[in-house]
Amino acid sequence: MSTQKQWVDGFLIVLIYIALLFMFLTGLPIVDILAMCVLPLPFVYYTAKYGLRNGFLFVIICVAIGLLLIWHVFIATFFVVIGYVLGALTYKQVSGTDRFVYTGMTVFFFLMGAYLFLLAATDFSLGTLFRESFDQSVRMLEAAGVNSFDENMIETYLSTLEGLTTFLLLLFSCIYAWIVYVFSAMMFRWKGISYKRLPAFINWTFPRLLLIYYMILLLIGLFEPDSGTLLFIVYHSGIAIVSVFLALQGTSFLVKYVQSRRSSPQRKIVCIVGIVLGILLLPIAFYVLKIIGMLDMIFKLRERLQS
Known part of the structure; x- marks a missing residue:
C-alpha cells in the first residue's frame, strides 16, 4: 500500500x-447527535486499515x-x-466481545475522568445539580400553596440519585460504545475491511483480566473509602463496570446451558424467559449471575459443557 495513498486518506480523514x-458544535438537536455517533468513525477506519503507528500519527494531528x-x-x-x-483493536483482529468491552471502558473512563475533574476544579456535581433542581421545584410548590413535604423521604431520594451517577455514566458508555460499534461494522462491510464479528450472545466471553480488576477493587473496598473521595468513586465505578460484564457472562452461560439440554423448544423458551424475569424482578439474581460468570471465567465451564 503506497505512502501517497495513506497520506491522501489521512488528509481526507482530517x-x-x-x-x-x-x-457536533452546531447545537442542532438531530445534527449534533448524528455527528456525535459518527465522529470516531474516521479514526476507526484509518487505524483499522493502516495500522497503529499511522493511526496514532493522525490522532496527534487531529487532537492538535x-x-x-x-x-x-x-x-x-x-x-x-x-x-x-x-x-487498533480491529487491526489486531481482537474478538468482537473484547472490542465492545474495551471501547465501552474507554468511553466510561473518559466520562468518569471528566466528571472527577469537574468535582476537583469546580463545585459541580450531579448531586448538587439534583439538589438545586429539587429545591427550585419545592420553592415553586410552596409559592403555589403546597407546604407539606417529607424531608427524610426527599433526602433519601436525593441520596439515591447521587448514588446512581456511576450507573448513569456506565449506561451511557455502553449505549454509545454499542452505537459506534454498529456503525463501524457497517463501515467495515462497505469498505471491505476484515474484522471479527460480535458472536451470538450464548458465546459471549470476556477477558479474564476483569477478574484481576475485581480482586484489586475488593482490596480497595477493605479500606472503606469515605463517601465523595476519589478512592470511593473509583471503587464504586469499577465494581459497577466489572459486575455488569460478569453478570453478562453468567447470563450467556446459563442460556447456552439451557440450549444444550435435550428438551423441547418450548421448554427452552420458558427457561430463558424465566432467567430474564429473574434478573429483572429478583435483585439477588444479579449476584448469582456474577458468581456464575466468575466460575465460567476461572474454570471455563462452557468448554466443559461442549465436551
Whole structure:
C-alpha cells in the first residue's frame, strides 16, 4: 500500500473530522447527535486499515487541530481516542466481545475522568445539580400553596440519585460504545475491511483480566473509602463496570446451558424467559449471575459443557 495513498486518506480523514466536529458544535438537536455517533468513525477506519503507528500519527494531528479550533481538551480528544482504540483493536483482529468491552471502558473512563475533574476544579456535581433542581421545584410548590413535604423521604431520594451517577455514566458508555460499534461494522462491510464479528450472545466471553480488576477493587473496598473521595468513586465505578460484564457472562452461560439440554423448544423458551424475569424482578439474581460468570471465567465451564 503506497505512502501517497495513506497520506491522501489521512488528509481526507482530517477534513471529515473537522466537518463532523463543527456539525457536533452546531447545537442542532438531530445534527449534533448524528455527528456525535459518527465522529470516531474516521479514526476507526484509518487505524483499522493502516495500522497503529499511522493511526496514532493522525490522532496527534487531529487532537492538535481540535485544540486550535475549539480550545476544549475533552471534546478534542474524546472522539479521536475512542476511534483509535476501536480501530487498533480491529487491526489486531481482537474478538468482537473484547472490542465492545474495551471501547465501552474507554468511553466510561473518559466520562468518569471528566466528571472527577469537574468535582476537583469546580463545585459541580450531579448531586448538587439534583439538589438545586429539587429545591427550585419545592420553592415553586410552596409559592403555589403546597407546604407539606417529607424531608427524610426527599433526602433519601436525593441520596439515591447521587448514588446512581456511576450507573448513569456506565449506561451511557455502553449505549454509545454499542452505537459506534454498529456503525463501524457497517463501515467495515462497505469498505471491505476484515474484522471479527460480535458472536451470538450464548458465546459471549470476556477477558479474564476483569477478574484481576475485581480482586484489586475488593482490596480497595477493605479500606472503606469515605463517601465523595476519589478512592470511593473509583471503587464504586469499577465494581459497577466489572459486575455488569460478569453478570453478562453468567447470563450467556446459563442460556447456552439451557440450549444444550435435550428438551423441547418450548421448554427452552420458558427457561430463558424465566432467567430474564429473574434478573429483572429478583435483585439477588444479579449476584448469582456474577458468581456464575466468575466460575465460567476461572474454570471455563462452557468448554466443559461442549465436551
